[in-house]
Amino acid sequence: MQIETERQRKVKTVPRVRMKALYRDWQLYLLLLLPLAYFIIFKYTPMLGVVIAFKDYNMFQGILASPWVGFETFREVFQMDGFYNALRNTFLLNFLDIVVSFPIPIALAILLNELRIKWFKKGAQTILYLPHFISWVIIGGMAIQLLATNNGIVNNLLKSLGMKVIPFLTEPVYWVLTYLFIGIWQSAGWGTIIYLAALTGINKDLYEAADVDGASRMRKIWHITLPGIKPTIIILLIINIGHMASIGFDRPFVLSNPLVTDVSEVISTYVYKIGIQSARYTIATAIGLFQAVVGLIFLLSADYISRKVNDQGIW
Template sequence: MSVPAAAADARAVVARRTLWKRVARSRYLYIMLLPAILYYGIFHYYPMYGALIAFKQFSITKGIMGSPWAGFKNFEYLFGLDKFWHVFWNTIVISVYRLVFGFPFPLIMAILMNEARKLLFKKTVQTIVYLPHFISWVIMGGLLINLLSADGGVVNGAIRSLGGEPVGFLTDDRYFRGTLVWSMIWKEFGWNTIIYMAALAGVNPQLYEAALMDGASRWRRIWHITLPSIRATIVILLILRIGSLMEAGFEQIFVLYHPGVYNVADIIDTYVYRIGLTDGRFSLAAAVGLFKSAINFVLLVIANRLSRMMGENGIY
């Protein structure tokens, strides 16, 4: 064996020993991490082989591996359906609405709470706004029906008392998407605010003191200190949100929608549910799900690449 090769082997042995020493020193941390690794391995990575159904003519009696291959026939059939492109467009529209209106709201709320000086007031508001996160969409759907129903709803009752006509928040195509977006914001913005509040807690208070001594207004302090200090957190959350753009909120829509608003509310996830579980067309449903996941992956890569081009670290 040549001298350079022997030296390379020696370095490799030293590197392996160093690695195992680091693992041994942090063994308790790895033990704590083990349940999470097992969870994702068993429930997220192991089932991925089921994506083969999208390329097969699946039969329950034959199983995934025993079913005959169909190639790309499921995708060809899928892309030829006008209904699929309609639900695809609905998914895009609802997701963009959720992104445009839902993403900035927790950030604005976190900044407002950060500017509050009364600690008791801040804690009280924070508790109130994130409590809806712990309510399931099944219960939230019942609350929204009681609040927004055209017959006996609290909101429409107030509108009638003021001399107006009842509004079909949950039955009219013109209002249903808006109701979806704002109910999502109401339920989730408080929980997302916690992430920004944690990032704001790490901002150096001396920066605010120096800016105050220089005569900077509150708006200037927010614009030039607060937002730049948590920019990395904002970018990461935005990347993750763009990477899940095809997730338009199945549980919420499934609870609230009905055939009368399918035209504006039927999304890819509800379409997959109907053709996959209700109609038993598992191969076609798997093809739809795989197509959606591929788009999410591409969007995630593009968003991360753009963030790195703009000088941010991204998520990888």
């Protein structure tokens, strides 16, 4: 009976403690309302539109009044050849991005961290960061001006040297390589910022102890630097794997052309053509929902495997 009374007393005390915390930090809670409102209005409320995937949507009837069709839309999607081509290209380009592009920011961050000349280090950081702030529309225009087969600056230079023209944007294999290279150039600097921030958290005493023991620079990178940023690497890798089924719209759209549609058509551009250009909103919503579910499965699977192997994950 005495134990039960103490429990009741604790239960009654908890709301009072919470109210005191709310009264003491009410300014912080008030500031939190704005981002919460943003996520509720622009992130969670639009999720109600997912029901379009299960309806024969008519814009004049609205979402609620449109008749239900169940999973018929998904059956139609899975019978479309263009969907499987876009899905294959999405997985392929994202996989190549992870294999080729993911390690680049790690290497750049380590190299910048090892530099001792401050003015050179700051200048290199600025040069690496700048492409991230350039619009993909501008980058696409630059790519055409530089790499076009007939009148691109690079191919004109190759012609003047008596060399063969390289079809950077018109041959599938060359297009994929160009896609990867431009993606690295645009995003590597931003990824480097994250790893440089992680590097600042490594205890400097470890490097001093390694110097005393006579460790070389490569030994210090391998045994101190890389283990120090390992949690950041794992988290970013899990997030990238979670995005395997999704891909940005801008990059493949601005670099694509009819000659390389077989490798450049991805889920995002396919949804744009189906949903916006063809006004088949039900099909586009079904593809988007499928993409989100597959991405969630990849994310949870990668996190589970990481926890089993390295005992580290997102949650």
